[in-house]
Amino acid sequence: MKKSSKTDARRYCANWHAGKCLGAMMYREDGELRFVMDSKKVGKDCVVDEGCEYFDNVVIPGMEDNGR
Numbered sequence: 001m002k003k004s005s006k007t008d009a010r011r012y013c014a015n016w017h018a019g020k021c022l023g024a025m026m027y028r029e030d031g032e033l034r035f036v037m038d039s040k041k042v043g044k045d046c047v048v049d050e051g052c053e054y055f056d057n058v059v060i061p062g063m064e065d066n067g068r
């Protein structure tokens with residue numbers, strides 16, 4: 001898993017809140033944007049520098065898509 005920096009999370013992740021994670025994991029299903037709360041992340045320190053699957057699999061591809 002690629003490790004990103006907290007600067008990346010602060011700039012690009014909608015879950016970043018003053019260094020803590022809001023824990024809203026967004027995904028698309030049947031053409032609708034949905035989210036579930038990840039109780040392991042809610043209110044905890046952002047762990048992007050230790051590896052965050054959500055950041056790697058959702059945030060980064062979303063940033064790349066926006067460049068099209």
Ligand code: SF4
Nearest residue numbers: 013016021046047052
């Ligand atoms: S832990 Fe992941 S989802 Fe939460 S703020 Fe950090 S990068 Fe975003």
